[in-house]
Amino acid sequence: MALEPRTRRYRNWYSKLLRLYPKAYRERFGEGMEQTFNDLCRERAQEGKGLFRLALWMFVETSAGIIRENATIIMRCIMNRGSTIFLRLVITLIAIAALAVCVFKLPRMIAQEAAKTPDTAWQIYLFLVGAYIQAALFFFALYQAFKLLSYIDRNKAFSELSVRALRHIKHSALTSVS
Amino acid sequence: MSKNTPNTPLTPAVLHILLALSTEERHGYGIMKEVDADSQGKVKMGPGTLYGSIGRMIEAGLIRESDKKVDPEMDDERRVYYRITGIGQKSLAAELERYREVVAVARRKQLA
Numbered sequence: 453m454a455l456e457p458r459t460r461r462y463r464n465w466y467s468k469l470l471r472l473y474p475k476a477y478r479e480r481f482g483e484g485m486e487q488t489f490n491d492l493c494r495e496r497a498q499e500g501k502g503l504f505r506l507a508l509w510m511f512v513e514t515s516a517g518i519i520r521e522n523a524t525i526i527m528r529c530i531m532n533r534g535s536t537i538f539l540r541l542v543i544t545l546i547a548i549a550a551l552a553v554c555v556f557k558l559p560r561m562i563a564q565e566a567a568k569t570p571d572t573a574w575q576i577y578l579f580l581v582g583a584y585i586q587a588a589l590f591f592f593a594l595y596q597a598f599k600l601l602s603y604i605d606r607n608k609a610f611s612e613l614s615v616r617a618l619r620h621i622k623h624s625a626l627t628s629v630s
Numbered sequence: 631m632s633k634n635t636p637n638t639p640l641t642p643a644v645l646h647i648l649l650a651l652s653t654e655e656r657h658g659y660g661i662m663k664e665v666d667a668d669s670q671g672k673v674k675m676g677p678g679t680l681y682g683s684i685g686r687m688i689e690a691g692l693i694r695e696s697d698k699k700v701d702p703e704m705d706d707e708r709r710v711y712y713r714i715t716g717i718g719q720k721s722l723a724a725e726l727e728r729y730r731e732v733v734a735v736a737r738r739k740q741l742a
Contacts (some may be wrong), residue, residue: 478642484658484710488677492661517678521685612691 593624657709692718
């Protein structure tokens with residue numbers, strides 16, 4: 453049976469709307485949803501009723517479903533990655549705090565100490581250089597920890613890459629201590 | 631979603647879908663029509679709610695996909711049918727028992 457142009461248009465729009473569902477969901481239920489929409493349109497047409505109200509209701513109802521399914525995917529993603537997200541946040545906060553100390557606090561402290569004892573100021577500046585080298589190692593270790601978390605997210609926790617990241621963290625720590 | 635146990639309360643949409651599938655396998659449109667008939671037109675379920683619920687019910691083990699078939703009353707494409715599982719039947723029975731208990735309480739209090 454030839455479709456009325458308006459019905460065909462609604463079906464096309466509905467088909468396009470379904471593209472907003474998450475891919476896995478669309479692949480599983482998209483065809484069935486389209487069929488159901490078509491069945492309802494056909495039923496309405498056979499009853500000689502207009503399609504506008506039905507189509508409007510279906511579009512609104514399906515849009516709510518799209519929001520719900522996408523929100524579910526996002527929530528699952530956050531739940532699965534919750535622990536690593538928390539650790540990333542902690543690493544970022546530590547990095548910001550360390551950077552703030554290096555940029556603002558440390559130079560001021562060194563300048564004050566150098567002003568008090570101008571004769572041995574070179575020793576204090578040497579200490580500053582040492583502190584910055586330590587800080588560089590610390591930031592490098594944080595960066596490696598960040599990389600390690602991304603390997604965990606990609607299910608590569610027990611790979612050569614993660615072992616290398618852990619080795620870099622260990623070397624940074626040992627160099628800092630020695 | 632983890633597997634449902636019969637003690638897990640069901641949402642109205644899930645209850646209606648299980649009721650619709652309790653007598654025979656149905657496709658999406660068939661479920662919708664049955665829910666409409668069971669509720670005498672009071673429950674209107676669109677494809678968004680229906681297929682969202684179907685997805686969660688499959689994950690919970692309440693229903694499963696049956697083979698693709700052609701509906702003899704519908705001329706066209708092959709369709710996915712859904713059928714209730716053993717867990718689904720137990721969950722439905724437990725939910726109906728809960729409803730019976732609530733109605734019994736309401737009767738005792740002369741509210742129904």
